[in-house]
Amino acid sequence: MMDAATLRARCAAKIAARKVGHFQDRPWLYEAFLTVPREHFVPDVVWWPVQDDTGLFPVLDRTAAPDPWLKAVYDPRTPLITQIADGAVRPEDGPTDRADFTSSISCAAVVVDMLHHLDPQEPDRVLEIGTGTGYSAALLSHRVRADQVVTVEISPELADHADRKLHDMGVRPLVVTGDGEQGWAARAPYDRVLSTVAVRRVPQAWLDQTTAGGTILTPLDTPFGHEALLRLVTDGKGGAEGNLVTGVSFMKTRAQRPPRPYAELGWPTWTEYRVTVRDGTQRIWAPRE
Numbered sequence: 001m002m003d004a005a006t007l008r009a010r011c012a013a014k015i016a017a018r019k020v021g022h023f024q025d026r027p028w029l030y031e032a033f034l035t036v037p038r039e040h041f042v043p044d045v046v047w048w049p050v051q052d053d054t055g056l057f058p059v060l061d062r063t064a065a066p067d068p069w070l071k072a073v074y075d076p077r078t079p080l081i082t083q084i085a086d087g088a089v090r091p092e093d094g095p096t097d098r099a100d101f102t103s104s105i106s107c108a109a110v111v112v113d114m115l116h117h118l119d120p121q122e123p124d125r126v127l128e129i130g131t132g133t134g135y136s137a138a139l140l141s142h143r144v145r146a147d148q149v150v151t152v153e154i155s156p157e158l159a160d161h162a163d164r165k166l167h168d169m170g171v172r173p174l175v176v177t178g179d180g181e182q183g184w185a186a187r188a189p190y191d192r193v194l195s196t197v198a199v200r201r202v203p204q205a206w207l208d209q210t211t212a213g214g215t216i217l218t219p220l221d222t223p224f225g226h227e228a229l230l231r232l233v234t235d236g237k238g239g240a241e242g243n244l245v246t247g248v249s250f251m252k253t254r255a256q257r258p259p260r261p262y263a264e265l266g267w268p269t270w271t272e273y274r275v276t277v278r279d280g281t282q283r284i285w286a287p288r289e
């Protein structure tokens with residue numbers, strides 16, 4: 001079996017080879033990915049997110065079977081589930097048919113894509129919503145100074161785990177246990193806000209706590225049948241403009257789990273979308289208001 005560093009390098013090579021891979025023009029990101037040990041942040045027992053023949057989500061146990069566990073950690077396209085039903089189902093209980101996943105370490109390729117689009121710069125102050133394992137906070141801390149990074153996690157158990165793991169590595173971003181939809185006003189304003197949890201509506205606190213010309217990147221539920229990564233540039237006055245950069249799939253913030261009618265969320269009605277086809281590429285546009 002290959003060691004973690006070799007698997008990490010192979011995982012990076014696979015991401016770099018993707019047609020839409022996003023290490024491009026981001027040497028800092030490639031370097032951070034190769035430096036931060038993803039395996040350090042993954043709990044010893046996690047669920048694989050694909051049901052087996054019996055309809056159960058299998059567990060991967062680092063102690064019982066270290067090789068499959070490590071291989072899964074470096075599978076570029078697969079997230080690993082770290083919490084189900086807000087912790088009511090425990091990994092130690094074994095395989096489960098419960099699909100109400102509430103935390104995961106996002107797949108490596110998606111983490112890279114998100115950081116590509118966020119593109120934090122050296123002196124930036126960064127707010128992350130959804131600390132989870134602490135892995136993306138470690139990558140952010142590698143890019144900007146760790147004391148410029150605040151990461152908010154709603155589950156106290158997960159926040160503790162992440163804080164411990166970051167601390168073990170000597171990396172000290174501020175890990176806050178709380179509702180990230182409120183942002184973290186005490187350290188505002190931020191130049192970059194990264195949410196690694198999806199919303200149906202962008203919380204006003206994120207807009208209010210971001211500088212003029214700052215970036216907010218978040219998975220957003222859409223009426224297109226799946227979520228999309230929304231990249232907003234803020235005006236420093238509580239407003240922002242931006243676009244959907246790619247399709248993604250994420251769990252929702254706790255308060256925004258229940259579906260809401262899209263019209264109520266401010267989406268235009270279906271008849272207002274326009275389709276253009278150019279050079280074989282089909283694009284669907286929403287009108288600018």
Ligand SMILES: C[S@@+](CC[C@H](N)C(=O)[O-])C[C@H]1O[C@@H](n2cnc3c(N)ncnc32)[C@H](O)[C@@H]1O
Pocket residue numbers: 102103104105106129130131132133134135136137152153154155158178179180181196197250251252253254255
């Ligand atoms: C996909 S995971 C984040 C992965 C994480 N960035 C990592 O590197 O492991 C989403 C996380 O968002 C958290 N979450 C959900 N609602 C939240 C909220 N309102 N505020 C803060 N965290 C929230 C969940 O508990 C979960 O841990």
